[in-house]
Amino acid sequence: xxxxxxxxxxxxxxxxxxxxxxxxxxxxxxxxxxxxxxxxxxxxxxxxxxxxxxxxxxxxxxxxxxxxxxxxxxxxxxxxxxxxxxxxxxxxxxxxxxxxxxxxxxxxxxxxxxxxxxxxxxxxxxxxxxxxxxxxxxxxxxxxxxxxxxxxxxxxxxxxxxxxxxxxxxxxxxxxxxxxxxxxxxxxxxxxxxxxxxxxxxxxxxxxxxxxxxxxxxxxxxxxxxxxxxxxxxxxxxxxxxxxxxxxxxxxxxxxxxxxxxxxxxxxxxxxxxxxxxxxxxxxxxxxxxxxxxxxxxxxxxxxxxxxxxxxxxxxxxxxxxxxxxxxxxxxxxxxxxxxxxxxxxxxxxxxxxxxxxxxxxxx
Amino acid sequence: xxxxxxxxxxxxxxxxxxxxxxxxxxxxxxxxxxxxxxxxxxxxxxxxxxxxxxxxxxxxxxxxxxxxxxxxxxxxxxxxxxxxxxxxxxxxxxxxxxxxxxxxxxxxxxxxxxxxxxxxxxxxxxxxxxxxxxxxxxxxxxxxxxxxxxxxxxxxxxxxxxxxxxxxxxxxxxxxxxxxxxxxxxxxxxxxxx
Numbered sequence: 281x282x283x284x285x286x287x288x289x290x291x292x293x294x295x296x297x298x299x300x301x302x303x304x305x306x307x308x309x310x311x312x313x314x315x316x317x318x319x320x321x322x323x324x325x326x327x328x329x330x331x332x333x334x335x336x337x338x339x340x341x342x343x344x345x346x347x348x349x350x351x352x353x354x355x356x357x358x359x360x361x362x363x364x365x366x367x368x369x370x371x372x373x374x375x376x377x378x379x380x381x382x383x384x385x386x387x388x389x390x391x392x393x394x395x396x397x398x399x400x401x402x403x404x405x406x407x408x409x410x411x412x413x414x415x416x417x418x419x420x421x422x423x424x425x426x427x428x429x430x431x432x433x434x435x436x437x438x439x440x441x442x443x444x445x446x447x448x449x450x451x452x453x454x455x456x457x458x459x460x461x462x463x464x465x466x467x468x469x470x471x472x473x474x475x476x477x478x479x480x481x482x483x484x485x486x487x488x489x490x491x492x493x494x495x496x497x498x499x500x501x502x503x504x505x506x507x508x509x510x511x512x513x514x515x516x517x518x519x520x521x522x523x524x525x526x527x528x529x530x531x532x533x534x535x536x537x538x539x540x541x542x543x544x545x546x547x548x549x550x551x552x553x554x555x556x557x558x559x560x561x562x563x564x565x566x567x568x569x570x571x572x573x574x575x576x577x578x579x580x581x582x583x584x585x586x587x588x589x590x591x592x593x594x595x596x597x598x599x600x601x602x603x604x605x606x607x608x609x610x611x612x613x614x615x616x617x618x619x620x621x622x623x624x625x626x627x628x629x630x631x632x633x634x635x636x637x638x639x640x641x642x643x644x
Numbered sequence: 645x646x647x648x649x650x651x652x653x654x655x656x657x658x659x660x661x662x663x664x665x666x667x668x669x670x671x672x673x674x675x676x677x678x679x680x681x682x683x684x685x686x687x688x689x690x691x692x693x694x695x696x697x698x699x700x701x702x703x704x705x706x707x708x709x710x711x712x713x714x715x716x717x718x719x720x721x722x723x724x725x726x727x728x729x730x731x732x733x734x735x736x737x738x739x740x741x742x743x744x745x746x747x748x749x750x751x752x753x754x755x756x757x758x759x760x761x762x763x764x765x766x767x768x769x770x771x772x773x774x775x776x777x778x779x780x781x782x783x784x785x786x787x788x789x790x791x792x793x794x795x796x797x798x799x800x801x802x803x804x805x806x807x808x809x810x811x812x813x814x815x816x817x818x819x820x821x822x823x824x825x826x827x828x829x830x831x832x833x834x835x836x837x838x
Binding site: 298301302304305309312313320323324327330331337338345499522529557558559560561563564591592629630631632633634635636638641642 | 662665666669672673676679680683686687690693694697698701704705708709711712713714716719727728730731732736737738739741743766768820836
């Protein structure tokens with residue numbers, strides 16, 4: 281009876297040997313599968329973070345590079361010709377505009393303001409004199425104007441730059457156009473200067489890039505009411521300046537008028553010296569050189585005459601992984617994290633790049 | 645009463661044979677290794693993309709530095725102004741180099757002092773000279789050539805390649821073009837009055 285039962289069991293199930301073989305196979309196979317899964321699961325957790333860091337770096341580099349390349353550009357379709365740097369400094373190492381503007385005599389490494397004419401045909405000259413602080417504008421209509429509406433195509437909400445050959449400039453938004461009078465809103469606390477007939481008017485763009493260390497963001501400010509993050513988890517942003525060793529020769533005011541570079545008789549008076557170049561072309565410009573005067577322009581828009589030397593800007597941007605679990609410790613991390621293995625760690629991405637704004641390098 | 649062998653058949657119907665299990669395992673492991681290959685590819689490609697970005701940033705950096713070298717006309721005298729001394733291969737640059745002097749032919753193909761520098765894997769400058777220093781990952785070379793019809797117009801080329809890639813030589817007579825994981829930029833710079 282027992283034999284019969286044993287036989288029955290043997291026929292229905294597996295023998296010990298079969299079970300052992302199956303068990304060993306199972307172990308080997310599951311072991312192999314887990315062996316594959318573990319690193320690949322690490323990779324699948326790390327890769328999106330690594331790619332994200334790179335993508336944010338590209339976006340940051342691209343945004344700054346694009347605007348910086350065009351610094352001072354855009355004139356030429358109207359009465360004012362040549363780059364903006366012939367009139368005032370289009371690249372300034374501080375935040376300018378309506379909100380939280382830096383003082384004119386501050387030069388900081390983590391902010392830059394870039395000006396350019398918008399490249400449209402809305403470029404003209406002031407017709408009736410503008411007193412300091414005035415917010416009414418009348419303009420002439422040279423042949424380049426895109427429409428004959430009495431105000432050379434100026435229209436509501438347009439951002440404009442008013443500037444003169446003495447080195448004064450101001451930025452406005454157009455509140456409304458009534459007949460031949462344009463009423464303006466200042467894009468800063470108050471306008472810095474008055475303008476004589478013949479001063480230039482052009483549609484313009486302002487870009488401030490700055491670093492918010494608390495939020496760890498690269499931010500873009502349009503100089504008026506829009507301040508938006510461009511890239512998150514930026515742990516460092518820096519701008520260095522390189523410029524002409526020779527003192528600037530422009531803006532040159534008309535005879536009888538003095539500015540920061542010339543007296544009323546047209547003699548150079550800036551007192552700026554020759555700087556020692558690195559090689560044959562450019563000298564590094566320290567932040568103190570860029571904030572020690574002599575001062576051009578007026579009011580809040582005063583700027584150091586050395587800013588007119590700038591020909592090349594070096595940008596340093598450092599991006600970190602978003603999650604602390606993907607950051608390790610050591611020199612590769614500004615903010616150390618707690619990545620449990622090197623496979624999970626994504627080092628900070630440090631990019632250093634140079635931009636030679638084309639319109640600051642004409643004629644050199 | 646004796647159990648009939650038919651029960652064995654029934655158990656075969658309800659369970660799996662060893663062969664079936666083995667086949668299933670083989671299929672499973674093939675699939676798993678196929679997926680693992682995808683991970684490997686994804687890691688490799690994202691590293692390649694990062695290296696490509698790094699190479700491009702380094703190439704742009706040199707191109708912009710070349711662009712900012714003096715190459716103009718003195719507004720007062722009309723005399724051409726040219727930078728013939730800046731050594732961009734050093735960091736910071738100094739006056740021991742060639743500036744915008746046209747480079748010897750082949751300065752994109754071989755390491756020509758004055759037209760080359762070396763960087764590590766993070767893009768940090770390591771040195772210049774005829775051979776890469778130990779630990780260098782990237783080679784950055786540039787080439788300056790005036791247009792035959794107009795000596796005042798320069799064609800500037802910047803190539804960033806890796807030490808590893810550069811070790812595999814070009815075929816005889818082959819013109820330098822961009823190979824995988826290299827960055828090659830070309831621009832034209834012309835003399836203008838201020």
